[in-house]
Amino acid sequence: MNHTPPDNASPAQPGPARLLIAGDMGILVEFGEVYDPIINAAVLGFDAALQADLPAGVIETVPSFRSLLVRFDPLKLAFDRLWDRLETLLAARDWYQTPPPQNRRKWVLPVVYGDQRGPDLAQVADMTGLRQDQVADNHASQPLLVAMLGFSPGLAYLGQLPEIWQFSRKTEISAQVPSGSVLVAVRQTVLPSTAIPTGWWQIGQTPFLSFNPRAKTPFLLAPGDEVRFEPVSEAVFASFDQDTFLRESTP
Amino acid sequence: MSGLEILSILPTATIQDRGRVGFLRFGVTSSGAMDGYALAEGQALLGNGPDDAAIEFAEFGGRFRATDMMSVALSGAEMQARLNGVECGWRQVVTLAPGDVLDIGAAREGVYGYLHVPGGFLTETVLGARATHLRAGFGHVLAVGQTLMAGDGQRQVARAGLRCPAYFDQRVIRALWGPQSHYFTDAERQRFAKAHFTVTKMRDRMGIRIRPDIGPIHAELGLSIASDAISPGDIQITGDGLPAVLLADRGPTGGYPRIATLASVDLAVLAQIPTGQEFTLELVSRAEAVDLLADYRADIKGLLGRVDPLIRDPRQMSDLLAYNLIDGMIAGGPDDGEQG
Numbered sequence: 001m002n003h004t005p006p007d008n009a010s011p012a013q014p015g016p017a018r019l020l021i022a023g024d025m026g027i028l029v030e031f032g033e034v035y036d037p038i039i040n041a042a043v044l045g046f047d048a049a050l051q052a053d054l055p056a057g058v059i060e061t062v063p064s065f066r067s068l069l070v071r072f073d074p075l076k077l078a079f080d081r082l083w084d085r086l087e088t089l090l091a092a093r094d095w096y097q098t099p100p101p102q103n104r105r106k107w108v109l110p111v112v113y114g115d116q117r118g119p120d121l122a123q124v125a126d127m128t129g130l131r132q133d134q135v136a137d138n139h140a141s142q143p144l145l146v147a148m149l150g151f152s153p154g155l156a157y158l159g160q161l162p163e164i165w166q167f168s169r170k171t172e173i174s175a176q177v178p179s180g181s182v183l184v185a186v187r188q189t190v191l192p193s194t195a196i197p198t199g200w201w202q203i204g205q206t207p208f209l210s211f212n213p214r215a216k217t218p219f220l221l222a223p224g225d226e227v228r229f230e231p232v233s234e235a236v237f238a239s240f241d242q243d244t245f246l247r248e249s250t251p
Numbered sequence: 252m253s254g255l256e257i258l259s260i261l262p263t264a265t266i267q268d269r270g271r272v273g274f275l276r277f278g279v280t281s282s283g284a285m286d287g288y289a290l291a292e293g294q295a296l297l298g299n300g301p302d303d304a305a306i307e308f309a310e311f312g313g314r315f316r317a318t319d320m321m322s323v324a325l326s327g328a329e330m331q332a333r334l335n336g337v338e339c340g341w342r343q344v345v346t347l348a349p350g351d352v353l354d355i356g357a358a359r360e361g362v363y364g365y366l367h368v369p370g371g372f373l374t375e376t377v378l379g380a381r382a383t384h385l386r387a388g389f390g391h392v393l394a395v396g397q398t399l400m401a402g403d404g405q406r407q408v409a410r411a412g413l414r415c416p417a418y419f420d421q422r423v424i425r426a427l428w429g430p431q432s433h434y435f436t437d438a439e440r441q442r443f444a445k446a447h448f449t450v451t452k453m454r455d456r457m458g459i460r461i462r463p464d465i466g467p468i469h470a471e472l473g474l475s476i477a478s479d480a481i482s483p484g485d486i487q488i489t490g491d492g493l494p495a496v497l498l499a500d501r502g503p504t505g506g507y508p509r510i511a512t513l514a515s516v517d518l519a520v521l522a523q524i525p526t527g528q529e530f531t532l533e534l535v536s537r538a539e540a541v542d543l544l545a546d547y548r549a550d551i552k553g554l555l556g557r558v559d560p561l562i563r564d565p566r567q568m569s570d571l572l573a574y575n576l577i578d579g580m581i582a583g584g585p586d587d588g589e590q591g
Binding site for chain 1: 272273274275276277278279377378386387388389427428429430473475476477478479480482483484485502503504512513514515537538540541544545548
């Protein structure tokens, strides 16, 4: 019996990409079955190309780890026309060679690691083989890319951390974690914008809020954005002001 | 402006409109009325616009007092309705005088009933829609003691009604094979296609757990695929083999294999099937589903022309549905939601 590879596996030959019918109002452009930065870059590159010249009748496109869902109104845009258009775009180049977006926004987000902001830090230290004081530095040592938003409003999935971060989620869903929690597992970081129940390990928290439905720009982090975390003190967290932050940072 | 004071309400009652569209890439699903056809019926009865918001009741209504002279409309699942204690009909306009009390009780058929006011309820707009999404914390939360203001529509509308559409009796739900149906063996897909499903009590605006009479559905592969976007009406098979149909307030993304997706026109039909009742699936082609959608849109467009003046005082008629015996030509039913 065949088994799909685990979440972190890098298929030697990703693809080929394929189109799938997703209900009577959707076409799914599937670039792979797993999360892999190469597959995700293909999704985001394809999405950007489609968005640059969006056919009338497309309602929205939804990028994820491994696919792009194109939602459309089949009474305004004939299925065959959209299918042909997507096929042509797929064939236009090798999407698996897509580099991260050149003009991507680069965020530096302050994080308090450990203690009550990151109650699972000790266990994560055990699983990574790092000392507790090294976990934050290792987590913050590389820029990560927003692979997709999902699960709850504004929640960002970021990848991809080094191999030592390859461990499973908890076996049980914990009680609610607050918005801004920095959650890790399977070489990914999850940044929720609302309080959520979760099975991911909570190693820190940022005072930055990516989603505010009442703000002029309700969603700040978007797929393809780059995020680097910066360890800060509780005092910096306490004095964080989102408006000042947004004025002073130029992602 | 006229308003309705809430004298009693259940937490399952919410403000709903056509839903918010275009935010799925940010993790926000549409929400919106579970029965888009019923929403359109109410708009037609009052001459409201397509974006106006109504109160959606799940299985049981609430009690309301008018602050001013106003006409309201009732649509969707027929519920017991009394105006100042006297039975009044469903799927029609009811005119309230100041101080009149409208009492909406248990559903007699279906699940989701709607109360509309002229111009819609003027509650808070979040991301372009009034639809309440309780789990995400979007939109107005109804509570006893509030007075909900109505919009700018005509405050009084001639007494009028619509015939009961046929979809409340529909127990064959149209669906397409889903984008992950290849994770299931041919034999398993055949078993799934022939199964009788029971609507379980694990149901809400997020989705419905349905119990097949053939035991668990087994996904051969695909139980470790990475998450991607979920379409409205996707039927996902979780590890325990029980299917769940994902609806208006669903999570935006998921990683369980989805074996099938409901035809858009049958989303509301399924949502209106009472808990404990059975249905079967009919797998249709994409082209057939689009034809159904075209018929459905045409049907909704025609609603305004089918609003009939009521000849008899509806307060005297306890059997309005039986009275309207002219065959209900209204096929299908539902929330194709995102017509943009």
